[in-house]
Amino acid sequence: MVPQTDKKQKGVLRSLDWWTILIYLALLTFGWVSVCGASYSYGDTDILSLDTRSGMQIIWIGTSIILGFVLLMLDDRYYEMFALFIFGIMLVLLFATIFNPHSIKGSRSWLVLGPLRLQPAEFAKFATALALAKVMSIYGYSIQKWQHFAAALGIIVVPMLFIVLQHETGSALVYLAFFLMFYREGMPGSILFTGVAMVFYFVVGIRYADAMILYTPTSVGKFVVLLLVQIFSGAMVWIYCSDRKDALRILAICIGVSMTAMLFSLFVIPFNVVYVELAMCGILVGYLIWQSLATRIRNYLWIAAFTVGSVVFFNLADYMLNHVMEAHQRVRINVLLGLEEDLKGAGYNVHQSEIAIGSGGLEGKGFLNGTQTKLKFVPEQDTDFIFCTVGEEEGFVGSASVLLLFLALILRLIHLAERQPYSFGRIYGYCVLSIFLFHLFINVGMVLGLTPVIGIPLPFFSYGGSSLWGFTILLFIFLRIDAGRNMVRT
Numbered sequence: 001m002v003p004q005t006d007k008k009q010k011g012v013l014r015s016l017d018w019w020t021i022l023i024y025l026a027l028l029t030f031g032w033v034s035v036c037g038a039s040y041s042y043g044d045t046d047i048l049s050l051d052t053r054s055g056m057q058i059i060w061i062g063t064s065i066i067l068g069f070v071l072l073m074l075d076d077r078y079y080e081m082f083a084l085f086i087f088g089i090m091l092v093l094l095f096a097t098i099f100n101p102h103s104i105k106g107s108r109s110w111l112v113l114g115p116l117r118l119q120p121a122e123f124a125k126f127a128t129a130l131a132l133a134k135v136m137s138i139y140g141y142s143i144q145k146w147q148h149f150a151a152a153l154g155i156i157v158v159p160m161l162f163i164v165l166q167h168e169t170g171s172a173l174v175y176l177a178f179f180l181m182f183y184r185e186g187m188p189g190s191i192l193f194t195g196v197a198m199v200f201y202f203v204v205g206i207r208y209a210d211a212m213i214l215y216t217p218t219s220v221g222k223f224v225v226l227l228l229v230q231i232f233s234g235a236m237v238w239i240y241c242s243d244r245k246d247a248l249r250i251l252a253i254c255i256g257v258s259m260t261a262m263l264f265s266l267f268v269i270p271f272n273v274v275y276v277e278l279a280m281c282g283i284l285v286g287y288l289i290w291q292s293l294a295t296r297i298r299n300y301l302w303i304a305a306f307t308v309g310s311v312v313f314f315n316l317a318d319y320m321l322n323h324v325m326e327a328h329q330r331v332r333i334n335v336l337l338g339l340e341e342d343l344k345g346a347g348y349n350v351h352q353s354e355i356a357i358g359s360g361g362l363e364g365k366g367f368l369n370g371t372q373t374k375l376k377f378v379p380e381q382d383t384d385f386i387f388c389t390v391g392e393e394e395g396f397v398g399s400a401s402v403l404l405l406f407l408a409l410i411l412r413l414i415h416l417a418e419r420q421p422y423s424f425g426r427i428y429g430y431c432v433l434s435i436f437l438f439h440l441f442i443n444v445g446m447v448l449g450l451t452p453v454i455g456i457p458l459p460f461f462s463y464g465g466s467s468l469w470g471f472t473i474l475l476f477i478f479l480r481i482d483a484g485r486n487m488v489r490t
Helices: 006-015 018-039 053-073 077-081 083-098 120-136 146-165 169-184 189-207 220-240 244-267 274-295 298-324 327-336 348-359 386-418 423-447 465-483
Strands: 111-113 116-118
Touching: 006 465, 018 053, 018 386, 018 465, 053 465, 077 083, 077 120, 077 465, 083 111, 083 120, 083 146, 116 465, 120 146, 120 169, 120 423, 120 465, 146 169, 169 189, 169 423, 189 220, 189 298, 220 244, 220 274, 220 298, 244 274, 274 298, 298 327, 348 386, 348 423, 386 423, 386 465, 423 465
Parallel strands: none
Antiparallel strands: 111 116
8 A cells, every 4th residue: 555644645636637737727717707708697696696607607617526526635546446436336326327217408417415416427427437447457467359348338338328318418429539548558549540430421422412423313422432442442452451551552443443434424324333343342241251251361351341331321321311210310410411501490509609609700709798608609619619708808819829728738647647547547547538539529610600500618718516426536546546656575
């Protein structure tokens, strides 16, 4: 055990990364100013009153700082020791919340305890990160072994399932951020690439499904996606099978046949070239399987599986959109892809947010002077759409400053994670980094109309105690682990 002496406490404080704490305090300050601007109404005389959201946010900020201090005073080994226990407790809370009788805006993700409302999904993030770090740091663990990788996936999937059952799909999607940590810890890049490719297939296939190539009955979306499947497969042969000639041969044949079929359809007999593309994918799969058997290189077989999976996923994309997703999710995706406008419905929030940000100009309208936000044109402007208040009142300069602060936090977290002497600290650090990066990218992206509206908060900015406490716990546990990196264990 580490002796509980004054020397230990002084050592912890000296070892703390104060730059990260300063960035944290700066983000809290900017966040409070933004909540003031978003919640202020003309005629309010006391923004510090507990009857206002800006006043309550001070309470949340104060308790978060106290909570952070408490976390720093605990022995860093407790986090590893009780990681699975904490995760188990959070799973019980998530499961109990599914049956919560209190529904807020269609979501059952809140536990109502008198005047206090808590969202267990916000706290489950740090618990999941701790559990992942604990399991993946066990001696002999290798993410390259499918049994070990499956165990880590299970830790992510279970809380995701419980959160989806609470009708909080947006919060559940945050757990996909852990795949960035998996990649750092040795997950094959092909898995990450496959995920990105699936998103691309979905977007291009749905967005251009009804657009035809000139006067042919060939869908632009289907043609482009199927051609990309063949190109990606050929490129993977080059990278993962180290066979440049074979890869170039596959690419030349696939692109050549596709272009020839398209020219024939344009100038001779119009027909649907998609059928030719499907046939080429089938031939490609057969060829890859044959190569796997002939060369005994298993990677050919995995590439064949990628090709088949890509075609199957692409053909299921339309069914997923129209029959699996909820109506409001479907409308939001259609609006994002430009298939619908719906400025009075699903596209209203984003449209008003873009107006607010654009009206801020270079330097903004000034503190409490935003018109779009003061007149409450933007729904959820102090929670999910808080960044539009920054853009309107502080302008481009203020928005860029906030993003630079977040960039500094992300870069600092990378530095701290990489200097950890043990895998537990490094893995947990990259979990923290991944969650912050996902929240930042998606939240700012949806405010700007670049990503779907899935309703997740901007760290340290969005109003509310659950998210602020959750992010504080996530960060300060890592700061405490980092502070103990050079501790002499006796």
